[in-house]
Amino acid sequence: MPQNRDLIASNLAGLPASVRAAFLTRVFGSENYAEKAAAMRRETISRAVVYIGAGTCGLAAGAAKTIEAAKRYIKENKLEADILEVGCIGYCAAEPLLDVQLPGQARVSFQRASGDVTPGLLDSVFRDQAPSKDYVLGQFEDGGKKWPKLPLLSEHPFFAKQLRFVLKHVGIVDPNSIQDHIARGGYGAFLKVIHTMTPVQACDAVEASGLRGRGGGGFPTGKKWKIALSSDADQKYIICNADEGDPGAFMDRSAIEGDPHRILEGIAIGAYAIHASKAYVYIRAEYPLAIKNLKKAISDAKAYGLLGENIYGSGFDLDVIIKMGAGAFVCGEETALMNSIEGRRGMPKPRPPYPAVRGLFGKPTVINNVETFGNISEIISQGPAAFASVGTRGSKGTKVFALSGKVNRTGLVEIPMGTTLKEIVFDIGGGIENGFAFKAVQIGGPSGGCIPMSHMDIEVDYESLKTVGAIMGSGGLVVMDEKTCMVDVAKFFMEFIKKESCGKCIPCREGTLRMLEILKGITRPRRGEKEADTLARFSGIMNLENLSQVIRETSLCGLGQTAPNPVLSTLRWFRDEYEAHIFERRCPAGACTEMLEFTIDPVKCKGCTLCAKGCPTQAIVGNPKTPHYIIAEKCISCGSCRTVCKFKAVNAA
């Protein structure tokens, strides 16, 4: 691939000859790297490669069985083939994904490649030279002869509108091979920075690119680095925030699982730019595979002299330490994160002083999100102007979104800033599954808001999203349909926030408890409601707005300050649903099952006993082949009976 070859050449061009020689020799055995590099990145292969998407999502979809089946197949057929476990290319709904690259042929990707169909798929390639069309997702367009009449992967509606920049090599590079990464130009930018640029120049480049923090805050990255650079101290730190606590977000996980070196390189460049000799990656413990791959990446980088003391004679030292989170969403907040690293309860501290001035262990510290770091190396390689040429005026570059929920095509999506939400959900996501109607998309997790159809033309841009009461957030995008109750969504987020609130400040600790109480009050069953409860319900609604305002304006940290957002946002766009809950005691979406009273229609019921068997509280009685009956006092309104009934005999109202 011309691009990669250029990257190696262009990055290393300005280096002192000795460094260039040392590096190339270490990685490729000599300064003549072209052929070796092409082989390392599997541009030219002598043996077939079977790629299997073995990220956490792939494994959850059954990729382990796929790997097993592929191994067996290769052994039994004595094939000259190797299996490579790669990260997730992003199309989760289609997993497990299995790709085959025959020498000289384009790599072809199969979807839904569960263990039992794997032999058949491999047969279609190895034996029949005709990849099974029913399962083909697409073929890669660079490298190798095209398979006739097979679509290009890049033209698949899921991929067509994406611009994969941070995720460029996820699913393609071998996450456990530093050589593969270097063969694609990796660490060239890092060496370029530490040998030919000053920290100020590195900060300048990032600032000129217009990159803004991808964790949700959107603070200009270069500016943050400059503040830390100008703070005098004997020790500085850079921290990669890989806590990714937003439920519904898995961008950072995929990036680290699939291309850990890209992130590591970004961290290393950032460390140099602010004069930090120690870097921490704070990663949540719920991501064991990402941790494993990152550990290996760090160890390999050390072994190749890219971490440690006096890196390639530059005089720059860097040590990277992994810190595992212990399960606290609030530790995604900068000052809480630092407290956690220091071995304390993850409770935020007042700002100012800002971390860039006084942070970890009292020293200047820069904290950036994984995705932010994922952009750095190419900003250096290609130059800031190239990066700034993508996106909108205020939001440059791309954004990775984790698209999930009621869409047909769930997965990781990376688009240039400025793409509309409509394009993401309908063009890339393929619209709502099962033919239901779109209702809203939740963006920004528990700190964000919902966007209804009327505003889906909004561009993905930090400022634009604020105008409709939402935020960019870290990238979680959860799609909801007509069967989703927006009051329930608000309640869900408030429950999450209440559970994750650190408890330090009064407005958040007590306020979110009360807001949750109010929301629970309007989604509670009608049965047994006392007068006092009714009064509480109405007064609660009146309190909601004032509470929201006070919590937003006085909370200590971002968690509290944005806690009311989901409620305010759903109130703004779906007031009618709230009113139905409050005044009519009815859930229009039919999702708040607790509010429903379940009854069995004796005419439709055939007495098959399926519902009675599945009832968790044994609230259904009846003899076989006679109509069944639900005992109201025992019923917890879980809805299981309605789900299993084949005769639509269960009514809920």
Place this chain on the structure above:
Amino acid sequence: MSVPSKVEKVLENHSFAKRDKLIPILQEVQAADGYISKLAALKVAKHLNIPASKVYGVATFYNQFRFKPVGRYHIMICRGTACHVKGSAGVLKMCEEVLGIKAGDTPRDGLFSIETVACIGACGLAPVISINGEFHAKITSDKLRKLVEDIRKTEAQNAAK
């Protein structure tokens, strides 16, 4: 007793550790013991020369740490947004009913325990659960019931041997 020596082994690897090693040490202790016992916490406190109240305060802050042992089959149910939208609340309820225990309880027969987690990060395949670290995607109440039955069968067979 096995408890002191496992903890002591962990502490051996952290000879000159200071407070910033508290959480990693607690994670290793829990990995070794399955939970954080009173004795273990006291030893960690002594080793790091910090008050035991701080160790307890830190450990109880984070979701990860348990103070009671878990079952042989520890089921983690994801309660992230996508999973919620796809019905994980129902999965949790079903799990609690089928197993007869609530999330966070100590298992009666030592076999199963349930824990809810904030988000596993496999949102594209919601709802997701994991049993002893093995993930199961697009889980339904039926699938879950079957998994539990399979485990019970295996355990019964093993017990019979």
Place this chain on the structure above:
Amino acid sequence: MKLTINGNPVEAQPGDTILAVLRRQGIHVPTLCHMEGLLPSGACRICVVEVEGQNNLIPSCSFPAAEGMKIITSSPKVINARKTIVELLLGSHPDDCLYCAKQPTCELSRLSSDYGVRSRRFPVAKKKKPLDISSPSISRDPDKCILCGKCVRVCEETQTVACIDFVKRGSDSFIGCAFDSSLNVSSCVNCGQCINVCPTGALTEKDDIQPVMDALFDKDKYVVVQHAPSISVSLAEEFGLPPGTDVNGVMTAAMRKMGFKAVFDTSFSADLTIMEEASELAHRVKNGGVLPMFTSCSPGWIKFIETFYPEMLPHLSTCKSPQQMLGAMIKTYYAKKQGINPAKIYSVSVMPCTAKKFEVTRPEMGREGYADIDAVVTTREFAQLLRIHGIDLKTLQPEEPDLPFGDRSTAGKLFGASGGVMEAALRTAHFLLTGKELGALKVEAVRGQAGVKEARLKVGALEVGVAAVSGLGNARKLVEEIKNGRKDLHFIEVMTCPGGCINGGGQPIAKNKAAVIERMRALYNIDATEKLRTSHANKAVQALYKDFLGKPLGEKSHHLLHTKYARRKAADVG
């Protein structure tokens, strides 16, 4: 630098927080979690103000003042925010106000009243938590806790005991000991500093008023009382009088009115303590005994060293505290003299200290099946007793204390302030060792509110190094220095409470440090104005020796006035 507050131009210093500027201007902004001298926590948010250009309200306690800043301290937004925060707190608070021991000093109650909260907006949502009344000194009611964190901070940062911390997270948070153990088995040293900083009734002293009242009304009991040096200069605050007002005489009268058969002054036994302790110091110095020697009148300090530094116990003076010495004398010498069966004596002490409630339970503090002291009430509790009995100090005539334990030197009176014990001891030690009085008797170097005070004195041919520390954090530092080989100190006074007993856990809740300083000033004023200024010149003490004890460190003294210590196990220390 210049800024504007409520439209008025104001000067500020670099490094000022907005709160510091406001306070200097006399503008009141409520705080709940703020602690003088410690870094701002930023937890309660009630100190918020409006700052032009900022979207959200700004916490004045932690936000730095800046040039040109425009601040508004009571806009509708701010007032609404503060009121809502109070209402949120009340939402999780029991409606116990009328029955709560914290009234009328409860800060939450005051805020609710100031901000005009007239109805309960939120019903109580949280589960009731059990009371912890295991400790003889401190009662905990977690339902009333507002999680301001001040108790945790004073216990950890000032006292370096750290027996409590936040547990769990969010609205499930509470303050507790490691592994939810009860307070009495934890490393708590009973100092009660947590009570002094608690804004609500979550922390109060264990109530000993009822047993005292029962005793007073029991015809079979002979009830006597002693009062600590700090009491007479602090009690008046409980009745609205200025801090430092000395009410010794009328207090004595009040005690008699209440029904106490004898009123004794602990300052007398402080003189007694000095006789024993100075002799002990001289003995150690002459015979190569363990040095430095630590004072032992502070029971919190004793518990601290027994728990955390048992290897240093030989350094402790074996002298009992003045309270306990007097307690022993009452039930032996006094009982004999008056012909009363000691078992019938109910001995009460009024103390500025909550740890004294623990001290009286120590098995060494008694004999033949009875404890030397039967009940300890704090200054606050004693004020309560006065109110119950309807006694108004202002209407009484001063009276003299009872003999033989009423005459005291000002040296004994100084025991209430940090440095006072040291000064009293030096005066007598100097006399004992050289036969001459210590110059002007004043030892300036150990006076004042500093946490660590050191001095070097010539006592005859000897150069003596002394130190007076208050606050256990300072004590710990010094102990560590000595463990690491520091050898230039001979005698160290340790007071658990920062500033001394006048700032004890049982004292009237002072709004700020100024009250404590006034109490201290009152004590030194007494020393400056009265004639009898040394313990060894106290004729009543001399008489006690002649009549009963024999001599300092003699057999009887040893048996009745000295004690022993042992390593103490705590659930969180092991």
